[in-house]
Amino acid sequence: MNKATDPAALLESALLDALGPECLLGEDAKTLFSTDVYGEGIAPALVVRPQSQEQVADAVRIAATAGWAVTQRGGGMSYTGGYLPTQTNTMMLDLSGLNRIVSINEDDLVITVEAGITWQQIWEALTPRGLRLPFFGTFSGSRATVGGGLSNGALFMGTARYGSAADIVVGMEVIDARGRRIQTGQAAFHNGRPGFRQYGPDLTGLFVHDAGALGVKILASLRMMPMPEAADYASFAFATQQEATQALSAIGRSGFCEEAYIFDPATTRRSLDHATLMKDIGRLSNVIRSQSSMLKGLQEGAKMAMAGRRFVQGEVYTLHCVCAGRSVDGVRDDRRGVVKLALDHNGVEISNTIPKAARANPFEPLNGILGSQGERWAALNSKVPHSDAERLIVATEAAIDPYRERMAACGVTMSFLYIAIAQHVFSYEPVLRWFDEWLPVHRHVPEPDFLNELEEPSPNHEGRALVDEVRSKIVDVFAEFGAASNQIGKTYPMLASLNPDSRSVLRALKKELDPEGLINPGALGDFSA
Template sequence: MNKATDPAALLEGALIDALGAECLLGEDAKTLFSTDVYGGEIAPALAVRPQTQEHVADAVRIATTAGWAITQRGGGMSYTGGYLPTQPNTVMLDLSGLNRIVSINEDDLVITVEAGVTWQQIWEALTPRGLRLPFFGTFSGSRATVGGGLSNGALFMGTARYGSAADIVVGMEVIDARGRRIQTGQAAFHNGRPGFRQYGPDLTGLFVHDAGALGVKTLASLRMMPMPEAADYASFAFATQQEATQALSAIGRSGFCEEAYIFDPATTQRSLDPATLM
C-alpha cells in the first residue's frame, strides 16, 4: 500500500512528529506486547513509549482522532488479558517511560509517582526514610507498575490488613479518549494537594480496576505509613485445601498478619513448569 494513503503509515508519521522518532518501538516490542503472562494473539499495529504525560495526551488524541483503538501496558506482568489488543488497528502505549517519583511528602504521608514506577522503586525510595506503603506491592513488584496495579487490582504485600492498591490511592491524573487530563481527589481543587480521596465525588474510584478502559493513568498519589519496627514470618501445612482456606480466613479476621495466602502444591508445580511459561 502507498505510504501516502496507508492509515498505519500516516498515523506513525503523526506520532513521530508529535513525540519524536525515539518514542516509536520496533517489531520486537510489538511481538512482545501481543502477550501477557499466559497468552495473547493479536499484536498492536504500533507501539509507542511516551516519556512524559504530555506525550501520552498527544498520542491518545492523535490515535483516537484517526479512529484507532488505544491500549496500555505497564510492566507486562498481567495475566488477565487487560492490556492485550483485541483488534489489529491498535496503538499500544508502553508506560514504562513514565518512571519518575514526583514527590514524597513526609508530613502528609503521601507519595506521588508516575504510572510507570514499580512497587520496588517505591520500596527502595521510602525504606531509608523509615516509611513504606500500607499495601506495598505484588510478587512481581520488581517489574509490575503502579498504573498496572491500579488498573488490574494488584494484591498481596500488605493486603490482609490494608487491602489492595486501590485502597491506598488518594488521587490520580488520567488522560481521557480525547487527550484531556482529568485530575481526581483533593489535589484537583484550586491550591489543593493530595490528601483526601473522596473530596467531593469519588472520581478516583471510577478509574481503578478498569484495566485502562476508561482512561490512561499517568500519575498516582498513594498513602504512606511508618515502617513497622519488626517483621516475622510463619508457614503452615494443611491436609486439605478447605482446612487451609478456613485457617486463612481466621488469620485475616484476626488482624495479626499483613499478608496471608495459600500456595496450592499442584497449581504451584504447574505454574513453575517451563512448558507452561511464555
C-alpha cells in the same frame, strides 16, 4: 499501499512530528507486545513509548482523532488479555518510560509517582527513609507498575491488613479519549494537594480496577506509612483443605497479619525442592539485613539454613503468615493470636522459612513467569466474602472434575493459592499448568541463566485448547457467585454480569470518556453490544 494514503503511515508521521523518533518502537516490540503471560493477540500496528505525561496526552489525542484504538501496557504481566489489541489499527502505549517519582511528602505521608514506576522502585526509594506503602507490591513487583496495579487490582504484600492497590490511592491523573487530563482526589480542587480522596463523589474510585478501559493513567498519589519496627513469621501445616481455609479466614478476620496465604500441596512441594532450598540459602544476607539487630539476623539466618524447606511430609496444605507492627511486644502478641487460631483449626506449626524468605527479598527477578520445569501457567482469581469461600471452592472443584481425565492425558495440572484480604475478603486463585511452546514474553522476561537451564517444550495445541476450556468453565462459576476478580482484562464477563441499571451507568460513563470506544476495546466487556 501508498504511504500518502496508508492510515498507519499517516499516524506514524503525525506521532513522529509530535513526539520524536525515539518514542516509536520497532518490530521486535510489536511482536513482544502481541502476547501477554497467557496468550497471543493481534500485533499492534504502532508501539509508542512516551517519555513524559504530556507526550501521553498528545499520543492519545492524535490516535483517537485518527480513529485508532489505544491500549496501554505497563510491566506486561497481564494473563487475561488486558492490554492485547483486538484490532490491527491499534496504537499501544508502553508506559514504562513514565517511571519517575514526582514527590515524597514525609509530613503528609503521600508519595506521588508516574504510572509506569514499579512497586520495587517505590520500595527502594522509601526504605532508606523508614517508610513504605501499606500495600507495597505484588509477586511481580520488580516489573509490575503502579498504573497497571491500579487498573487491575494488584494485591499481596501487606494485603491481609491493608487491602489492595485500590485501598492506598488518594488521587490520580488520567487522560481520556478526548485528550482531557482528568484529576481526581483532593488535588483536583483549586489549591488542593493530594491527601484526602473523597470531597464529593469519589472520582478516584471510577478509574480504579477499570482494566484501562476508561482512560490512560499517568500519575498516582499513594498513602505511605512508617516502616514497621518489628516483624515475625509463622507457618502451619494442615491435613485438609477445609481446615486450612477455615484457619485462613479466622486469621484474616483477626487483623493480626499483614500477609496470610495458603499454598496447596503441589505448591508446597515446589517450594521444597533442592533448587529452591539453595536459592533460599543465597538469601541469608537479606534475612540478616532485614532483622532489627545483627545478632537476631545471624540467629534467624542459621535457623533458616538448618531448616531448609524439608519440613512437610505428605499431601498437606501450608498456611504462611507475616505479623508486623510498631513494637516487638505488639508483634509477639499478634503472632500468639495467629498461632492460637491455627491450632484451633488443627494446624501444626512448622518452620516459617517461606514467609520469612519472601519478606527478606520481596521483589525477585521474574523467573516464575515459567514453572521450574519450563511449563507455562494460567491463573484465575475470585474474591468473595469469607462465608462464601467454602461453597465457591466446592463448586469450582465440581466444574473441574469432568476434565480431570483429559487433563491427565494432556499433561495439564492445577495448583491453588488462597489469600486473606483486608480482614473481610477471601481470595481463591486456581492456576492451570501445562507444557507448551513459549510465548515471546517467556523468552524476554526471565534471567538468562534461568532460561539456559530449561529446554523449551514442544507445541501442545491440545493441552492449550483444554486449558482454554477449563478456564472458561471456572470463569462461569465465579460469575455465578458474583465474585470479584483481579485482572479483569478481556477474560471475565464483568460488564455482562452487572445488573441492568448499574450497567447503564457504566456505559454512560464510558461514552462520556471514550465516545467512539477506542480506549482498550474489549476490556471490562463489550461496550458496543
